[in-house]
Amino acid sequence: GIQVEQSPPDLILQEGANSTLRCNFSDSVNNLQWFHQNPWGQLINLFYIPSGTKQNGRLSATTVATERYSLLYISSSQTTDSGVYFCAVEDSSGNTPLVFGKGTRLSVIA
Amino acid sequence: DSGVTQTPKHLITATGQRVTLRCSPRSGDLSVYWYQQSLDQGLQFLIQYYNGEERAKGNILERFSAQQFPDLHSELNLSSLELGDSALYFCASSVARWGGEQFFGPGTRLTVL
Numbered sequence: 001g002i003q004v005e006q007s008p009p010d011l012i013l014q015e016g017a018n019s020t021l022r023c024n025f026s027d028s029v030n031n032l033q034w035f036h037q038n039p040w041g042q043l044i045n046l047f048y049i050p051s052g053t054k055q056n057g058r059l060s061a062t063t064v065a066t067e068r069y070s071l072l073y074i075s076s077s078q079t080t081d082s083g084v085y086f087c088a089v090e091d092s093s094g095n096t097p098l099v100f101g102k103g104t105r106l107s108v109i110a
Numbered sequence: 111d112s113g114v115t116q117t118p119k120h121l122i123t124a125t126g127q128r129v130t131l132r133c134s135p136r137s138g139d140l141s142v143y144w145y146q147q148s149l150d151q152g153l154q155f156l157i158q159y160y161n162g163e164e165r166a167k168g169n170i171l172e173r174f175s176a177q178q179f180p181d182l183h184s185e186l187n188l189s190s191l192e193l194g195d196s197a198l199y200f201c202a203s204s205v206a207r208w209g210g211e212q213f214f215g216p217g218t219r220l221t222v223l
Contacts, residue, residue, distance in 0.1 A: 030209035041198055041217055045112065048211035086153065094208035097143055097166055100153035 002027045002091040006101035013077050013108050021072040021104045023087030031090035031098070032063050034072050038083045046072070046085075077108045113137065114215035116201050122221045128189040131218045135182055135203030141165070142184040143204075143212060144176055148197040159184055160207045191222045 003026040013019055025032070034046040047054050047061040049070065054061055058077075063070040074081055084103040090096065113136035123129055135142050144156040155168035159178035170176075173191075178184045188195060198219050202212040 031211070033211065035214070041219070043200060043214040043217070045211070045213060088153075090209060095166060096168060097155055097158050097208065098145070098202075098212060099155070102152055 001096055002029070002089060002099050004087060004089055004099055004101035006085075006087055006104050008104060009102065010105045011107070013106065015077060015079060015108055015110050017077050017108075018073070018075045019077060019106070021074070021085050021087075021106075023070040023072070023089075023101055025068050025070075025087075025089045027068070028092045029065065029089045030092050030094060031088075032070055033088050033098070034061055034070070035086045035088065036081075036083050037086060037103070043086070074106075077106075079108045079110055082106055082108050112213040112215065114201060114203050114213055116199075116215040116218050118218060119216065120219045120221075122223065123191060124223055125191055125193060127191050127222075128187065129191065129220065131186040131188070131199055131201075131220075133184045133186070133201030133203075133215060135184070135201075136213055139203035139205050139213075140182065141204045141207060141210075141212075142178055142182070143202040144170075144184070144186050145200040145202065145214075146197045147200065147217075148194075153200075156186070165207065188220070193222050196220055196222045 051065040088098040088100045115134045156170040158166040201215045204210040
């Protein structure tokens with residue numbers, strides 16, 4: 001099945017810093033989503049981005065489907081950005097909805 | 111708030127017992143998905159229903175079963191519970207049969223003692 005790798009596994013930032021999280025996947029995809037899991041365990045949708053670029057406030061994401069990777073940019077980080085960021089993909093066969101990466105654990109320090 | 115509701119939020123039970131987790135999808139969504147998040151396995155897809163019919167199956171144990179009812183809510187039944195079944199169980203929903211954006215509920219945290 002499709003493989004999803006996220007990097008880095010852990011990231012510690014000072015408040016106000018910028019960061020880039022990466023997601024590599026091993027096959028063509030119909031769906032790619034970025035999620036933020038907050039300290040209470042909730043999975044919050046950030047982006048639905050099987051291709052192209054999207055922006056939402058301080059967050060933006062780019063997926064280059066032909067090269068099988070996606071990037072999540074966080075600018076001017078805040079302590080509330082802390083948590084785990086997951087990338088999840090659905091391959092083009094559609095047989096396995098959302099395969100998740102292992103996530104990037106982000107800690108933003110004041 | 112994603113619009114997907116799950117009950118209960120927390121569940122504590124003993125080994126060997128059976129529990130039922132409930133999920134109501136967003137209004138208009140026909141697909142319901144169940145995922146399990148455990149410390150050792152990460153987030154894994156269990157099963158998907160689309161408009162009442164099973165559409166895809168993942169790493170779901172035989173002791174687990176699910177169904178989607180005519181009003182589109184879904185239930186996940188876990189039986190003969192083991193310590194290793196302790197996990198966060200998420201329900202998600204989408205409009206599409208496949209390929210569409212999925213929206214996740216708040217999860218049910220199951221603890222098996």
